[in-house]
Amino acid sequence: MPLLEVRNLHKHYPGVAALQGVDFSGDAGEIHAIVGANGAGKSTLMNLISGVTAPTGGEILLDGAPVRLTSPLAAQAAGVATVYQEFSLVPQLSVARNIFLGREPRGAFGLVDEARLNADAAQLLLRFNIGLDPRIEVSGLSVAEQQLVEIVRALSFKARILILDEPTAVLSLSEQDNLFAIMRQLRGEGMLILYVSHRLEEVLAIADRVTVMRDGSKVGTRPIADLSMDSLVHMMIGESRRSTPQRSAVPADAPCFDIDYTTADGTQAITVQRGEILGLAGLVGAGRTTFARALVGAGGRTAATRITVNGTALNNRTPEAAMRGGVVYLTEDRKRDGIFAGIDIIGNATAAALPLLGRLGLRNRGSEREKSQSILHRLRLVAASLDTPIGKLSGGNQQKVVLGRALMMAPKLLVIDEPTRGVDVGAKAEIHDLLRELAMQGTAMIVISSEIDELLGLAHRIVVMSDRRFVARMPVEAASEAAILTAAAGGTMTNEETA
Amino acid sequence: MAVVRAPRRLALDRDGIFLLLAATVIIAALTIPAFRDPANFANLFRQAGVLGILAIGQTFVIVAGMIDLSIGMIAGLVVVLSSVLLNGNAVLTLPVVALMILVGAGIGLLNGVLLNTLRLHPLILTFGMLSVLQGAIFSFTDKSVGRTSEPLSILANGDIFGIPWIAILLMGLAVGAHFLFARSRFGYHLVAAGGNPESARRAGINVERIRLAVFVISGATAALAGVLLAGRLGTGYPLAGNGLELDAIVAVVLGGTLLSGGRGSIWRSLAGVLMLAVISNVLNLLGVSAFVQQFIKGVIVIVAILLNQPRGANA
Numbered sequence: 005m006p007l008l009e010v011r012n013l014h015k016h017y018p019g020v021a022a023l024q025g026v027d028f029s030g031d032a033g034e035i036h037a038i039v040g041a042n043g044a045g046k047s048t049l050m051n052l053i054s055g056v057t058a059p060t061g062g063e064i065l066l067d068g069a070p071v072r073l074t075s076p077l078a079a080q081a082a083g084v085a086t087v088y089q090e091f092s093l094v095p096q097l098s099v100a101r102n103i104f105l106g107r108e109p110r111g112a113f114g115l116v117d118e119a120r121l122n123a124d125a126a127q128l129l130l131r132f133n134i135g136l137d138p139r140i141e142v143s144g145l146s147v148a149e150q151q152l153v154e155i156v157r158a159l160s161f162k163a164r165i166l167i168l169d170e171p172t173a174v175l176s177l178s179e180q181d182n183l184f185a186i187m188r189q190l191r192g193e194g195m196l197i198l199y200v201s202h203r204l205e206e207v208l209a210i211a212d213r214v215t216v217m218r219d220g221s222k223v224g225t226r227p228i229a230d231l232s233m234d235s236l237v238h239m240m241i242g243e244s245r246r247s248t249p250q251r252s253a254v255p256a257d258a259p260c261f262d263i264d265y266t267t268a269d270g271t272q273a274i275t276v277q278r279g280e281i282l283g284l285a286g287l288v289g290a291g292r293t294t295f296a297r298a299l300v301g302a303g304g305r306t307a308a309t310r311i312t313v314n315g316t317a318l319n320n321r322t323p324e325a326a327m328r329g330g331v332v333y334l335t336e337d338r339k340r341d342g343i344f345a346g347i348d349i350i351g352n353a354t355a356a357a358l359p360l361l362g363r364l365g366l367r368n369r370g371s372e373r374e375k376s377q378s379i380l381h382r383l384r385l386v387a388a389s390l391d392t393p394i395g396k397l398s399g400g401n402q403q404k405v406v407l408g409r410a411l412m413m414a415p416k417l418l419v420i421d422e423p424t425r426g427v428d429v430g431a432k433a434e435i436h437d438l439l440r441e442l443a444m445q446g447t448a449m450i451v452i453s454s455e456i457d458e459l460l461g462l463a464h465r466i467v468v469m470s471d472r473r474f475v476a477r478m479p480v481e482a483a484s485e486a487a488i489l490t491a492a493a494g495g496t497m498t499n500e501e502t503a
Numbered sequence: 504m505a506v507v508r509a510p511r512r513l514a515l516d517r518d519g520i521f522l523l524l525a526a527t528v529i530i531a532a533l534t535i536p537a538f539r540d541p542a543n544f545a546n547l548f549r550q551a552g553v554l555g556i557l558a559i560g561q562t563f564v565i566v567a568g569m570i571d572l573s574i575g576m577i578a579g580l581v582v583v584l585s586s587v588l589l590n591g592n593a594v595l596t597l598p599v600v601a602l603m604i605l606v607g608a609g610i611g612l613l614n615g616v617l618l619n620t621l622r623l624h625p626l627i628l629t630f631g632m633l634s635v636l637q638g639a640i641f642s643f644t645d646k647s648v649g650r651t652s653e654p655l656s657i658l659a660n661g662d663i664f665g666i667p668w669i670a671i672l673l674m675g676l677a678v679g680a681h682f683l684f685a686r687s688r689f690g691y692h693l694v695a696a697g698g699n700p701e702s703a704r705r706a707g708i709n710v711e712r713i714r715l716a717v718f719v720i721s722g723a724t725a726a727l728a729g730v731l732l733a734g735r736l737g738t739g740y741p742l743a744g745n746g747l748e749l750d751a752i753v754a755v756v757l758g759g760t761l762l763s764g765g766r767g768s769i770w771r772s773l774a775g776v777l778m779l780a781v782i783s784n785v786l787n788l789l790g791v792s793a794f795v796q797q798f799i800k801g802v803i804v805i806v807a808i809l810l811n812q813p814r815g816a817n818a
Contacts, residue, residue, distance in 0.1 A: 095699065
């Protein structure tokens with residue numbers, strides 16, 4: 005009998021079926037990897053098993069008996085422990101206090117028995133060969149050490165099932181080896197480890213079985229012996245759904261932006277031409293957004309770029325300077341650093357262009373309205389009135405307004421991070437058309453997207469990032485979902501040129 | 504990976520207030536003869552007592568990631584109310600003090616309930632409460648009313664073996680608060696709820712209940728401070744509580760506690776209180792006018808807090 009079994013599991017959100025009838029099982033003493041592209045339903049499945057959300061249909065069985073996991077605590081009590089992608093430790097507390105948070109042993113006068121707390125924690129840490137002093141504060145630990153504390157915390161619940169969601173995304177190679185050693189030890193002790201990862205090489209190295217998900221359904225479960233990188237990628241992407249929309253030709257003599265990207269790992273160069281759309285692919289955490297932000301001087305101290313146009317260096321030390329030089333960045337996170345939710349559409353559209361629209365430091369509402377109207381009309385914005393606060397618009401319309409803001413600056417190099425995230429299908433097509441039109445008019449563009457289809461449909465050329473490096477470059481004619489995914493997952497492939 | 508690191512023993516950002524306090528006291532003692540007088544020290548502690556009690560309550564609130572602006576007015580309300588109820592009657596002292604603490608705790612409970620149900624920002628909510636209480640005090644009286652009782656007057660002003668009663672009371676309270684804070688489950692969970700509420704919830708900690716508890720503690724300590732303040736003033740002066748909440752917050756922050764929550768200690772807050780008291784005491788001894796004192800105190804506080812700020816981390 006499998007330790008964990010889910011039968012015909014469904015999860016529907018209004019308008020979306022995130023999971024449609026998944027059957028799945030895992031055995032004690034097994035490392036079971038769950039893979040799939042973005043939006044395949046991996047996280048939803050894990051959330052149901054860890055009690056974060058409730059299924060809309062189907063059942064979950066532990067040792068053959070149906071259970072209802074109504075909260076993370078209920079799941080913990082049933083023996084399911086989860087290490088989340090974002091950490092859930094309290095930085096101000098010590099390692100030991102974090103491990104036993106909410107379950108501190110009590111001694112004399114009802115006070116916490118700190119000695120026993122530290123001893124218990126030390127014992128747990130020792131079991132996994134983790135050389136951390138249980139008394140030190142978590143805020144002083146490295147990310148990898150914090151993750152180990154998370155795992156120890158999860159295991160302290162006497163868990164039989166451990167869910168690890170993208171655990172290696174933040175780890176160095178040696179830290180990763182360390183984690184794998186612990187995973188193998190736990191497997192030896194009869195634990196079922198559900199391992200969610202984008203990194204297929206790691207999956208092939210550590211897992212006993214792999215379940216592949218796609219579009220909210222299970223494609224299949226295979227023992228590792230029957231799998232290769234190729235077959236895994238094939239299962240993940242299924243039938244190829246390539247369409248070849250029109251693409252304008254890039255004039256051979258168009259001026260070129262030469263970009264030198266410098267990080268702690270060294271300097272790499274890429275170029276993008278006026279009239280060209282460069283698609284930047286990669287997994288979450290590959291460093292695409294960091295690169296994009298560095299392009300406009302919003303990157304902080306760890307990453308810097310130097311942009312030269314026909315040999316002339318461009319000032320891109322701050323977003324404002326970059327914008328004056330014609331380099332404009334559109335954020336992937338509209339809510340956080342894109343829109344001003346309480347301000348109306350006009351204010352949002354003209355936010356960057358105000359000095360151009362007013363005089364003597366005063367705003368000119370009339371010209372702002374006029375300019376907004378003409379640009380937003382071009383973007384086919386649907387809104388009752390331009391005086392509506394942008395927060396009340398749909399994601400697609402918000403994105404159009406923010407795009408309109410960028411266009412008002414007449415950018416020469418437009419960097420768009422996830423241009424259609426949280427945007428409905430209709431608006432998505434319109435935004436795609438608009439980007440193509442901009443390219444035709446001579447704007448250079450770098451489009452970052454986690455949707456490979458989107459890149460294949462838009463870009464002239466594709467660059468893949470992995471682990472902060474440009475690992476593969478290909479003209480779109482030579483690119484395929486499989487090739488991009490393989491490169492992004494850290495696999496080897498034939499690179500045209502290696503930076 | 505296998506690196507063992509010992510916990511930090513002394514760090515400037517954490518323990519700086521103790522060094523600063525010691526340095527100030529030593530310099531003052533060396534340069535100002537009147538400062539060295541034991542009677543002056545006793546006086547200093549008497550002055551610091553009320554603020555110390557307020558700061559203890561505020562430390563709980565701030566570490567939980569909250570803030571309570573209503574404590575000055577709770578103390579002010581208690582000054583007036585207790586003086587009127589007692590009107591010099593020593594026999595009533597205990598029941599009235601008990602009642603006052605219940606009133607303070609009740610107002611704190613109301614703060615906590617409103618905060619949890621209305622999901623208001625504590626700054627706004629307790630500022631509202633400040634205003635409500637101030638209005639209540641002044642609709643009741645605009646001049647001093649009633650008289651405190653003999654026992655309270657002794658507790659607030661008297662000594663035993665040269666040690667002010669109020670200092671003994673404060674130390675007792677501080678020891679209790681320290682154990683609650685640093686050694687009890689409640690204290691651990693308080694830090695967790697202030698440091699990362701989401702993690703605390705995931706660990707099964709009832710964050711809302713903790714917030715409720717810190718406002719009750721804060722209200723009750725404010726009422727206790729109010730009773731003692733009445734003892735010091737002798738009468739129900741309606742303006743007695745004005746601005747005390749800010750002094751208490753400044754003292755806590757001076758002690759190196761971050762307003763963002765999750766970190767703090769009773770002893771460091773008390774060191775902050777003593778620091779403020781020493782500064783005012785020294786300026787008094789030097790004969791600096793009250794207005795100039797305001798000014799100098801403000802500058803010293805800003806500089807001290809700047810020096811005290813943890814570098815880099817979540818400032």
